Amino acid sequence: MPHSSSKNLKGKSMQIGLACDHGGFDLKEELKPFLKSLGFEPMDMGTFNEDSVDYPDFGVLVAEKVSRRELEKGILICGTGIGMSMVANKFPRVRAALANDLYSSRCSREHNDANILIIGGRIVGKGLAKEIVRVWLETPFAGGRHKKRLEKIEALERERFK
Numbered sequence: 001m002p003h004s005s006s007k008n009l010k011g012k013s014m015q016i017g018l019a020c021d022h023g024g025f026d027l028k029e030e031l032k033p034f035l036k037s038l039g040f041e042p043m044d045m046g047t048f049n050e051d052s053v054d055y056p057d058f059g060v061l062v063a064e065k066v067s068r069r070e071l072e073k074g075i076l077i078c079g080t081g082i083g084m085s086m087v088a089n090k091f092p093r094v095r096a097a098l099a100n101d102l103y104s105s106r107c108s109r110e111h112n113d114a115n116i117l118i119i120g121g122r123i124v125g126k127g128l129a130k131e132i133v134r135v136w137l138e139t140p141f142a143g144g145r146h147k148k149r150l151e152k153i154e155a156l157e158r159e160r161f162k
Helices: 022-037 055-067 082-088 102-110 126-138 145-160
Strands: 014-020 040-044 074-078 096-098 116-120
Touching (some): 014 022, 014 055, 022 040, 022 116, 055 074, 055 082, 082 096, 096 102, 102 126, 116 126
Parallel strands (some): 014 040
């Protein structure tokens, strides 16, 4: 599988999956216009209010589309980000990274070619979350020694998920 490269943030519009549970609803709503300002088309897959919901029901919607290559990237938000991480990483070809700081955001793309960003909506403030998203979208995959490591993950997926 070829590894993705970051698109021009002001160039070609690209859909990006976006979903949350009730713990991430406010942040998801804040990120939608921010993503549009960067040239992305957010595909909002819920939840659509602050009523209590189960994070797996919404994490699966984005993770399935990324796994099937129907979307190149996605963003998931729950209270801490831990639950969404567990759900998303169950899917082949998904490399979901929990990034509640800028360094993790950059490294998740540069070293791991993460295709789903996960943020803790109750951990990260809205301003920092926007910068985490910006850094994640702007950072290209470095390749090199990191590519070999991802190839090992892909081999595990092929072997275990035939």
